[in-house]
Amino acid sequence: xxxxxxxxxxxAGSAAASLPLSQCGSGSSDNRPDLxxxxxxxxxxxxxxxxxxxxxxxxxxxxxxxxxxxxxxxEQPDSPVNVRIQNExxxxxxxIINGWILSVTEARQSALYYLNSLS
Amino acid sequence: xxxxxRTSENNTLIEGDICIVGAGAAGITLALQFLNTRVKVILLxxxxxxxxxxxxxLYRGKNAGLxxxxxxxxxxxxxxxxxxxxxxxxxxxxEIDFTKRDWVPDSGWPLSRTDLDPYYQKASDILELQTSxxxxxxxxxxxxFDTNVLRNKxxxxxxxxxxxxxxxxxIVNAENIILYTYANVTNIVANDTVSxxxxxxxxxxxxxxxxxxxxxFVLACCAIQNARLLLAxxxxxxxxxxxxxxLVGRHFMEHLEMNAADLFLPRPLSLDLYxxxxxxxxxxxxxxxxEIRQRELxxxxxxxxxxxxxxxxxxxxTGENAGGxxxxxxxxxxxxxxxxxxxxxxxxxxxxxxxxxxxxxxxFARMEQSxxxxxxxxxxxxxxxxxxxxxxxxxKLTSLEKRSYRKLIETIGVACGITGTGRVRLHxxxxxxxxxxxxxxxxxxxHHMGTTRMHVNNKAGVVNENxxxxxxxxxxxxxxxxxxxAGSANPTYTIVAMTLRLADHLKL
Numbered sequence: 001x002x003x004x005x006x007x008x009x010x011x012a013g014s015a016a017a018s019l020p021l022s023q024c025g026s027g028s029s030d031n032r033p034d035l036x037x038x039x040x041x042x043x044x045x046x047x048x049x050x051x052x053x054x055x056x057x058x059x060x061x062x063x064x065x066x067x068x069x070x071x072x073x074x075e076q077p078d079s080p081v082n083v084r085i086q087n088e089x090x091x092x093x094x095x096i097i098n099g100w101i102l103s104v105t106e107a108r109q110s111a112l113y114y115l116n117s118l119s
Numbered sequence: 120x121x122x123x124x125r126t127s128e129n130n131t132l133i134e135g136d137i138c139i140v141g142a143g144a145a146g147i148t149l150a151l152q153f154l155n156t157r158v159k160v161i162l163l164x165x166x167x168x169x170x171x172x173x174x175x176x177l178y179r180g181k182n183a184g185l186x187x188x189x190x191x192x193x194x195x196x197x198x199x200x201x202x203x204x205x206x207x208x209x210x211x212x213x214e215i216d217f218t219k220r221d222w223v224p225d226s227g228w229p230l231s232r233t234d235l236d237p238y239y240q241k242a243s244d245i246l247e248l249q250t251s252x253x254x255x256x257x258x259x260x261x262x263x264f265d266t267n268v269l270r271n272k273x274x275x276x277x278x279x280x281x282x283x284x285x286x287x288x289x290i291v292n293a294e295n296i297i298l299y300t301y302a303n304v305t306n307i308v309a310n311d312t313v314s315x316x317x318x319x320x321x322x323x324x325x326x327x328x329x330x331x332x333x334x335x336f337v338l339a340c341c342a343i344q345n346a347r348l349l350l351a352x353x354x355x356x357x358x359x360x361x362x363x364x365x366l367v368g369r370h371f372m373e374h375l376e377m378n379a380a381d382l383f384l385p386r387p388l389s390l391d392l393y394x395x396x397x398x399x400x401x402x403x404x405x406x407x408x409x410e411i412r413q414r415e416l417x418x419x420x421x422x423x424x425x426x427x428x429x430x431x432x433x434x435x436x437t438g439e440n441a442g443g444x445x446x447x448x449x450x451x452x453x454x455x456x457x458x459x460x461x462x463x464x465x466x467x468x469x470x471x472x473x474x475x476x477x478x479x480x481x482x483f484a485r486m487e488q489s490x491x492x493x494x495x496x497x498x499x500x501x502x503x504x505x506x507x508x509x510x511x512x513x514x515k516l517t518s519l520e521k522r523s524y525r526k527l528i529e530t531i532g533v534a535c536g537i538t539g540t541g542r543v544r545l546h547x548x549x550x551x552x553x554x555x556x557x558x559x560x561x562x563x564x565x566h567h568m569g570t571t572r573m574h575v576n577n578k579a580g581v582v583n584e585n586x587x588x589x590x591x592x593x594x595x596x597x598x599x600x601x602x603x604x605a606g607s608a609n610p611t612y613t614i615v616a617m618t619l620r621l622a623d624h625l626k627l
Contacts, residue, residue, distance in 0.1 A: 101532030
């Protein structure tokens with residue numbers, strides 16, 4: 001449920017309308033990558049997000065990140081978000097940021113969280 | 120029987136059937152195999168029964184390569200040898216450790232794991248290991264990783280057996296074994312054709328010099344000293360004994376042992392299978408890549424231990440950080456550190472409850488070093504108090520060790536992601552996959568291997584498959600200097616097993 005909420009928050013704004021109905025939740029404003037955030041907290045999640053943007057500057061755009069995250073997660077719309085992220089690991093869709101071994105989606109989620117923290 | 124060689128009349132001729140040089144894990148194990156037989160065994164130990172700085176100084180040498188421990192602190196020069204400060208970690212070498220791996224230059228042993236299995240069983244008695252698998256409840260705490268990718272490699276813990284204490288009476292009271300203490304071999308004398316050893320020259324700091332004759336000679340005085348003795352015995356063969364192809368002293372290997380990553384768990388897990396409490400735990404698992412995955416990734420063999428982060432903040436460690444003083448450089452501080460660590464762990468204060476309450480673990484990763492002829496022991500121009508050339512260690516690593524470290528951690532990190540176990544963060548020294556340098560805290564396991572490597576071909580190895588020096592019909596070598604590759608596990612268990620195998624050969 002928390003993961004679903006995150007996706008909705010990540011997609012808040014321009015891309016929200018493209019979400020499958022099944023992913024829509026209560027519309028909380030708490031925008032963050034759940035598992036990572038629960039493990040290391042806000043500041044380190046932001047650090048990871050910034051490092052991701054530094055490495056992939058072409059993705060330094062909330063709309064673009066939102067679209068990328070949405071596209072990946074929507075590939076398996078019937079699975080819980082955590083399962084989809086686990087499948088990303090299984091499929092080798094992995095990136096190492098600041099030493100963190102992450103699925104690409106959760107790295108992008110961190111990046112989006114970082115960008116949102118700037119505003 | 121015991122003789123202090125300092126009290127023997129000068130220029131005594133000592134004679135026996137088998138002469139063993141060095142009374143550490145290998146030398147004592149070998150001597151014990153001839154206990155109460157008709158074989159007269161001469162066991163030569165350079166030191167006495169206690170730690171002495173003057174004896175230790177005979178091991179002093181220089182480091183010319185990567186930063187390393189002082190050579191006089193990394194081995195103990197007395198009866199029992201370095202088992203006087205080992206931590207008791209034991210694990211069998213894996214099948215892949217014995218095989219030729221195309222991506223590991225000079226890999227492959229002339230024997231298989233199956234050949235060694237019966238000797239491991241016997242070695243476990245000598246080392247007082249309980250090698251049965253943990254109970255079903257403990258096994259259930261295995262991390263839920265794909266067994267085609269990751270495996271639990273079992274480790275067993277010796278109490279640890281201090282050979283100098285445990286086996287002293289058996290050796291000293293044996294009628295057919297004569298232990299000579301303060302008997303440092305400084306030269307090996309061969310016949311005119313250098314095809315057979317005729318006698319050894321023994322010296323001590325009391326100014327005595329003796330000769331030892333035997334039918335067979337076995338060098339068992341550690342990887343550095345075995346190579347040093349062969350190289351220094353150059354009166355008849357300029358490059359040293361067994362060194363026609365310039366292999367003696369080369370391929371020096373260590374086990375890299377470094378903190379490599381952190382594991383963060385969303386909630387505490389029962390991980391008893393991986394738990395270690397010194398002096399309590401009889402066995403535990405470390406994570407390792409399967410043979411299949413090692414082949415796919417073309418990496419070296421290594422393992423990862425899970426250390427709860429809280430433990431890291433406590434005093435103790437493995438003895439290397441305890442006791443004060445510079446334990447990497449000062450042999451006395453090193454020994455004191457180990458003794459203090461023992462007392463600490465024996466006290467039972469070892470955070471019994473923390474392991475299953477913590478949500479963060481440090482990955483303490485061990486990695487084999489690949490055989491590298493440029494990583495080597497050479498003789499120095501400086502000599503010790505007995506006139507023996509000191510050694511220079513030029514320790515070198517390759518990019519394969521660094522890449523293997525990273526791939527091992529990455530694989531575990533991905534497995535944690537797949538299973539939702541948690542997330543893994545590589546330590547900074549592993550962040551950049553293109554960086555082949557080593558950090559300041561580069562550390563080995565105090566394990567020395569490979570300097571008289573085993574190979575059936577005399578152009579590729581110093582000893583043959585029976586640990587006999589190529590070209591010399593009665594000179595053998597025991598210990599990890601014969602190991603062609605380092606394997607992922609600490610060497611003592613395999614040293615003892617290999618020595619038992621050598622004993623069987625010598626009995627034929």
